[in-house]
Amino acid sequence: MSKEEKVNQISSNTVNELVKNDKYGHLIQLYLKKDPTKIKKYNSIQKFNKIYHVNQDVAVCALNDDIYSAKLIKIYCIKDPSNTFIPIIQVQWYYSKQDLKIDQKLIKCISDKELFFSTHSEYLPANKIQVGIKVLTFEEYSDLEFEEETIFFSRAAIDLESMEPRPNIKLWKKSCVCQLPQNPDLQMIQCDECENWYHLDCVELQNQDITKIDKYLCPRCNK
Numbered sequence: 001m002s003k004e005e006k007v008n009q010i011s012s013n014t015v016n017e018l019v020k021n022d023k024y025g026h027l028i029q030l031y032l033k034k035d036p037t038k039i040k041k042y043n044s045i046q047k048f049n050k051i052y053h054v055n056q057d058v059a060v061c062a063l064n065d066d067i068y069s070a071k072l073i074k075i076y077c078i079k080d081p082s083n084t085f086i087p088i089i090q091v092q093w094y095y096s097k098q099d100l101k102i103d104q105k106l107i108k109c110i111s112d113k114e115l116f117f118s119t120h121s122e123y124l125p126a127n128k129i130q131v132g133i134k135v136l137t138f139e140e141y142s143d144l145e146f147e148e149e150t151i152f153f154s155r156a157a158i159d160l161e162s163m164e165p166r167p168n169i170k171l172w173k174k175s176c177v178c179q180l181p182q183n184p185d186l187q188m189i190q191c192d193e194c195e196n197w198y199h200l201d202c203v204e205l206q207n208q209d210i211t212k213i214d215k216y217l218c219p220r221c222n223k
């Protein structure tokens with residue numbers, strides 16, 4: 001081994017310490033800098049007979065053991081000094097409505113199944129992947145006949161400085177007399193005349209009233 005190789009050699013103690021402290025990003029950068037021949041990048045990874053691909057949306061167990069939604073953006077595998085393989089993933093997180101800092105009256109138009117893509121990324125051990133998920137557009141999600149646990153939707157990203165959606169909620173497509181964006185979690189009724197959608201409570205209707213209505217006219221069209 002040459003003098004240069006000895007200087008660049010990564011010790012097992014260094015690797016173990018970084019893994020112990022969940023410093024997977026530091027570990028990746030260390031190998032890319034000092035021993036790039038021992039780190040490889042892949043387009044897919046297999047876990048429990050399931051194959052996951054780069055750019056796929058997944059549910060991931062974070063380092064705090066809570067499960068969040070993320071996009072799988074990179075897959076690495078490191079061969080450490082003991083010839084043990086360390087698979088590592090880089091994910092880019094989605095945020096949910098609980099993370100938003102917006103006027104509480106606007107929370108009404110945010111769905112529990114709505115995700116907001118962020119620029120926040122993190123390196124994790126590959127075994128943190130839990131299951132694949134689907135992130136649809138608002139229109140695709142609204143057309144679903146049945147709700148599924150692993151299906152979500154997104155119509156905006158999140159600004160990590162202000163913790164507000166981008167584009168801003170004020171720019172989202174609006175409906176109803178309240179002029180708030182639609183929330184697929186809330187039941188609405190469509191006017192047969194103007195074809196606009198209305199929240200039941202905004203037009204003084206209840207769920208049981210829907211079955212009794214053959215043709216609905218909104219307050220504006222009923223004048």
